[in-house]
Each structure stands twice: as C-alpha cells, then as structure tokens.
Amino acid sequence: MPKEKKNNVRWLWLALIALAFILGTAVRFYDLTDAPLDFHPTRQLHSALIARGMYYQTLEDAPTWQKDMALKQWKTEGLIEPQIMERLTAWGYQLLGSEQLWVARVWAILFWTLGGIFLCLLANELFGLAGSVLAVVYFLLWPYAVMSSRAFQPESLMVAAIIIGWWAAVRWLKQPTWWNVVRAGLLCGLAIYVKSVAVFFIAPALAGLLLTNFKFKDLLKNKQVWLLFVLAVSPYIAYHIFGVYIIKLLGEQFSLRFFPNLWIDPVFYLQWIGEIKSVVGLEVFLTGVIGLLVFAPKRWKGLLIGLLAGYFIYGFTFSYHISTHDYYQMPLLAITALGLGAVFQTLVDNLPKGNRRFSLAVIALVLASFMMLKAWDARVTLKKTDYHNETRFWEKLGDQLGHASHVEGLLTDYGYRLAYWGWVDVSPWMDTADINLRELAGNEVDLNAAFQEAVKGKDYFVITQMDELARQPELKQALDANFSLIEDTDEVIIYDLHVVEK
Template sequence: MSLSRLWARGWQTVLVVLVCLAGFGVRLVDLYDPPLDFHPTRQLRSAILARSVYYQLSPDADPQQREAAQALAQLETYEPPILETLVGGVYALLGKEALWAARVMNALFWLIGGAALLQILRGAVPFWASWLGLLFYLCLPFGVIASRSFQPEPWMVMWMLLATWGLRRWQAAPDQWRWALITGGLTGMALLVKVVAGFFLLPVLAAVMLAGGLGKMLKRPQTWALAALSAAPVLILYLGFNAQRSGDFLSFWTVALSGLVLTTNFYADWLAMVKGLTGLAYLPAALLGTLLAGREHKPLLIGWWAGYALYGLLFPYQYTTHEYYHLPLVALIGLSLPFLAAPVVERLKQEAWVWRLAALGVVLAAAGYALFVARSTLVAKNYPYEPESWRRVGEAIPAGSSVVALTADYGMRLRYYGWRSIAASWPAGADLKLFSMAGSEAGDPLEAFASLTEGRQYFLVTAFSELDAQPELKQILTEHYPIFAEGNGFVLYDLQNPLPEAK
C-alpha cells in the first residue's frame, strides 16, 4: 500500500473516531437524570425488569425486597427481556442499581450500529459520502435522545444493521457458507430482540433474492440455512411459548386499528411525525439516494423502505404517537443519503482545496448545531425530585392493598420509585380516544367505576388535569369517598369506607 493511501486511510479513521466520540459523548449528557425524558412508561418498564434481575443475582439482598422486586416485575412481556437481563447483570457487577449503565450500553450499541453502517456502504460510495451518512446517524437530535433510552429499540437497530451488513457480504458470495450462517445468526438475534425487526429484514432478504434470481437463490442450501437460522428463535419463542400474548397484541394494535390506514389523517400525521423527528427534507432526499444506489445496494435499501412502510401500516396508531417506532428510520436515512451525496462529493473533488474546506466547514457546522440542539434538549429536562415524590406516594399506600389509579405512565413511576403496583389503571383521555378508534365506545361512568373498583381498597389520583377532564369521575370520588391520604401531587381515596350519605 502506497504512503498516500496509508495517509488517507489514517485521517479517515481519525475523522470517524472523532465523530463517534462526539456522538457518544453527547449521549452521556445528563447521564444520571431519571429516565423520564423520553417515553417514561417504556423506560421504567425496562428498569423494573432490570431491577428484578439485579435482586435475583445479589446474594446479600434483603429477602423481602428481593421478593417485592420480583413481584413488581410481573409485567406483560411481548419480547424476551434480554437487554434488561444484561443491564441487571451489570448492576450486579457494580453492586448497585445504576440506571445510567443502560444509557451507556445503548449508546455503545448505537455506535456499533454506526460501524456496521459504514461497512455496508464501504466500496459503494466515496468515504466522504459514507461519513455524511454516519454524521446523520450519530448527530440527529431525535436519534441522540432515543438511542440512549432504556428500551430494546436501539439495540434492535444495531442488530438490524449488523444483519444487513452480513446480508451484503452474503449477497456478494451466495455460495459461501460462512456468511450465510453469520447472516442467519445476526438476523435471528435481531428478531429475538424484537420480532418487529422482521418487518425490515424479511423484505430486505426478499429483495436480495429477487435481484439475484429467485429460482437460483432457492436452489442454494445456504439460502435455506440462512432462513432457518433467522426464523428459529422467533418460531420457538414467540409462537411456541408466547403465541397467545403475541396474538392478542396483534389483534388489538393491528386488526382493531386497521381502519386508520384508510384515512387521510393517518398519512398526514405520519408525515408530521417524520417532520418533527428528522426534518421532512431528509425523507425525499433519502428516497432519491435509494434510486441512485448501485445494483448491489438498491435491493437492500428498497427492502428497508418497504419494511418501514409495512411497519407503519400494521401499527398505524403507534406510528403517529410513539416516536421510538421511527428509530429504524434514522439508520435508513443514514444508509440512503450517501448515494445522493456521492455525486456532490465527486464534483467537489474537482474544486480547489479552499472550496472543499468550505464544504467541510458547512457540514461540520450543521453537525455541531445538531449536537447542540440534542444537548440543549437533554439539559432542559430535569427530574431530580420525581424519585422522592413517588417514594412518598408509595409510602402512603398500605402494603398489599389493591389500588385503582388515575396516574401517569400506567403506574410505572409508582411501581419503580414507590415500590407499589396498581391493580387497575383508570383510562385517561388518550386511552378513551384509543378505545374509541378500536371500536370500543365508553360506557356509563358509574358502571365503569363500579366494575373497575369492585374488590379494590383505594383509588389513587396523581393526574389531576385528567381528573378535571372527567367530571363524572371527579364527582364520584369527591362526593362519595373520603380521603385516606394526600400529599404533594397525590390524593388517595378510601373505597372501603364510603361517606355516610353515599352508602
């Protein structure tokens, strides 16, 4: 290798490392803040599961506390808690609960995904074009915030990118067993982490097979080995051991809400979501990049785009309300943009060094601004008093009692910080709207209250704006039941001893 090529590879490596360090560093901002800045329901659920693992692995833990942690972790599961188990293991190594460890781990997983992204693009576009894709992937403010959150989605995206890299290698040599087996294992792992990864990876595999000649690909034993390794974990776990729960999930979120895809509002809300997360201009730019991709990479990108569209059509409600469902889009745009940037990079090579330097300055300024926005968003939200507040709420609830609650995050803050679970959650306004979309209209408030509180001992209210928005419920509670306990931000009504005039 010539000296000039060694020099070029050296500074390219330095640039990649600098971007990775900047991307990793910004994800560590506000590291010790409670995980309430981004979809707290989802993050606290993972935290509760990880805590249970930690207490199981800690021989010196108080037996009663261990039992309580395990009881509180009895939550509905739709995917195996692999990430939560890993985080719980890290807790055990550290000798304490450390929620920041989950942020560090997911940030590292996201960096590994970035390395896979570069490998997928290697040789297909100039270095500078792939570097731009990495910049987008690591510096987009939404990506920064979502990819450090304590939930399996960032880890899933990492496995999806690794599987796509493996598929790209197998695509180049489909007769080789090595990459067929590696790709099958990586794909299976992605589906094991979250089965919805299949909405992306299966279309990618189908597109690659069609591009390589379907009949020819189906005759290769490597193809069937890859498919078997990909499908085995999902078939064993989700269908063999979790079939009923998986079916219930699809029945409600897909079948019951399928009518949304027939409305224009759904697509308008989808685009509005994308605009808020990435900026709308990146969407057509990435699609144009896909059209400009070479013969080897176009099937990969088309498969990803098809998967993104399919994912949204099957889960229409989440696509317009849950930002983290769009986390794979960050990787997809990062993979697609370099093919649009490649002609620009080639054209800049013909310019004088001063103009090339100016172009680099523009890109770095844009990336720096994106990182600044991400950092500002993280430091603007702080929740230092939440843990203690919810601990006090938990102390006000008698141990072992059955509680109905109108509260935030379906009781997850109370479950994690207050060490108390709720027996039932009174629906908030957003829940009532969701039930209406699914074809289940709200019934009589008195009947609903009687049904939900039957056999319960207390009714907890912490979401007072929601209580004000439901005057019938407010009237029932304030006129018929005494206050058992109250404090800053909560009221606990006693359902066992109704007021004399209400009996």
C-alpha cells in the first residue's frame, strides 16, 4: 500500500479511537450527581461510608454526633483491600469543602478511561492499530462497561492497573532493559496491591509470556525475571503482613469465598455462563476466545492464553461469587476486548485489495454508528432512573428513628441506605441468601440464638424488605410475640425493641 494511503488509513483508525473516547467519557459523565444506587449499591455505599469517615476525621467544625457516627461507621466497615478509592474520594471532598458522592464516580471514570488508553497501546503492540480500535470501542462503550465503570468500587482502578501491568510486561519483553523490568514489576505489583484477586490475571499472563519467549532453564538464570517477580509480589505481601499481623484487620477477608463443592453442581456452570452472558455477551466472549487462541500472533499467544487460564482459575477459586456477583466478571471485559482486537486486525489485514477503500469506509461507518447507538442507549438507561426521592426516604426514616438509635433490620442493601443517608447505626439481619451461603459453607445457623443476640442492646427492628420477611415467617413470629409493632406501612415496618409485647 502506498505511504499516503497508509497514512489515510492510520488517521481513520485514530479518528475512530478518538470518537470512542469522546463518547465513552461523555456518556459516563451524564447524570453524574445522582445517588450511586444504579449498580450494586451495597458495595458502593460500603465505600461511601469509609470515605465519609475519612473526610469527617479532618473536619473541626462538624457536629460532634455526626463526626462520631462517621468515624464509627468507617471503622465498622473493616478492611478488605487498600482503601485507595475511598482515600482519593475523601481528598476530593476536602478540595470541594463538602461531601459530594459524585467525586467517587469521577475517579472511577478516570481510571477506566486510563485503562482504555493503555488497552489501546497494548492492542497496538500485540496486533496493530486496527486491532486497538475494536478493543477500545468494546471496552469503552459496551453497556455493562459503561454502568460498572461509574461505580464507587475498586474494580475500575484494578482493571486499569491490570491492563497497565500487561502493557508494561510486553514493553519489557520487547526491550528488556533494567528500567523496563523495574517498571513492569512495579506496575504489576500495583495491580495486585489494589486488589489481591488481580494476581489471577497478572501471574498466569506473565507465566505464559515468559514460557513462550524463554527456555525454562534460561528463566531460572535470568536476573531480570527474578526482579520482576520480587517487585510484583512485594507490595501485596507487605500489605498482607501489615493487615494480618500488625493491625490485625485482614483475617476475615477470605471467609465465605471458597466453595469447591460447587464444582460438581451443573447449576453452578449454568449460572456462571449466565453471568458471562449478562456482562460481556456470550457470543462476543466466544468470538474473543477465538481471537485469543486462533488469530493472535505466535509471540503473544502464551500471554493471551495465560489471561484466559487466569480467568478460569479465578472463577473456580471464587466459585460462588463468579456465578452470583456480576462485577466479578469485570476483568473479562479487558480480556474479551483483546480477543476482539485480534479478530478485527486479522479481518482488516485480509480485506480484498480490489475494493479495500470501500470496505474500510463501510467498516468505519458501522463502527461509528455502533458507538453512537451504544452511547445513546446508555444515556437513555441513565435518564430513566432518578434516586432523589429514594435518598429523601432514608433521611426522613433516620430522623424518625433518631440518630442515636441502634437498629437491627431486614433492610434494603443490608441497611447501607439507612446508615448512609439516615445517619443511623445499623446491623443487618440475615436474608435467606445469607443463610443459604452459610449453610453452603458448612456452618450451622441457629436462627433463634442469632435473633436473641441480634436484638440485644438494640432500639428498633426495622423492615423494608417485605418479600424477604415473607420468606422468614419465624422471624415475624418472634417479633410479633416479643415486641411492640409501632409502624406498619407499605414502605416500612418498625418494632420497638424496648417494649415487650404482652
């Protein structure tokens, strides 16, 4: 192809990439200030309580009761992974001079966009510029990616860090300098530090990359490989030692996670496939798998096979969550995007030469139309929901109960809405899914003993999950038999735990 035509094609791909970033960023900022109840609110409000506690810790003029409550709620949430998103959000509150939950959404969007930039660079390194186009279009504008990447969770940061780690490893392999191996080790280590499950996507990928480019005996002698390994694992090891043995707050992070008994249950596999279908699209995922296994260049096939292997090891390790929690699939968006990039690059490279210009024009038009359609669909989805009345309900309920009250409850999102907007100390009563999970783990659940312990020292038992109450008739019988019902509406049921029913 003449140089001038190659330049024209390059500008076409760059224009499509730019359009993907413009549309992907714009739609994510739409409806920015609405409450974070559109995507796994339990997980988002967990982080919101932590960030609020961090912020109120710095305030000197806050009411004493609010400051005490914010700090208590923060500490009650415990420590799962390094609270990076929460700390950045609290810092944003300080800059603004007030608590604005949309700050967390901005951070999540920025991190996902950063991941998109490095995905583009990585796909270009692995396949070519055309491959990076479809990878970025999918990563930025696939419906689930739009919604999930706005959430106040560490996943946006983790996925971005994983992608950056992959990119750094590829750059090191292409140019094995000491600077590049240090950069690769630190960036891979950052991904694992952000959230430990990233190790499932970093370690197998690195293993595949190394084993397909080095002889095994040479790997053992390679000082740069050892440095890469040490730098990649050191940050999390240090954090784990600090969390488990020094401050002793990390001991419970892996409880109720490992369920190998599910591996022999056909329903587990059907549910897992269902999660893949809802998050990345089953047909799209299978196309991506074909791209990774068939169309990827030989030099990078080990890396890409490692990504798939890591995902499946991750899924079997966290079998309950991979089949029930859709956001556990978020790293798969990046893996699938790379597979699509491999397929697209192969398609473009093998277009008929006779009408290549027309073919490229059609492809560009289809991709641009797809991007605008997906961006509009996401905008419509966001416009449909308005949670302002929802937050006011919890504020009023908090005022009604009193901010000094201690509440047990069968509440929406485990009581996080009442805790956050109502400023109330809440302990959630188990729903049937929680009971089933504990039984699945082999734990005996004595509901009567658990109930007696739960109401001890509490002021109210509050119920907003009416369907769940109907599934626990023993709970309703215990409440009716022992305590006074003081409110019963379509929205909320309240028992006074001070007043014993005669």
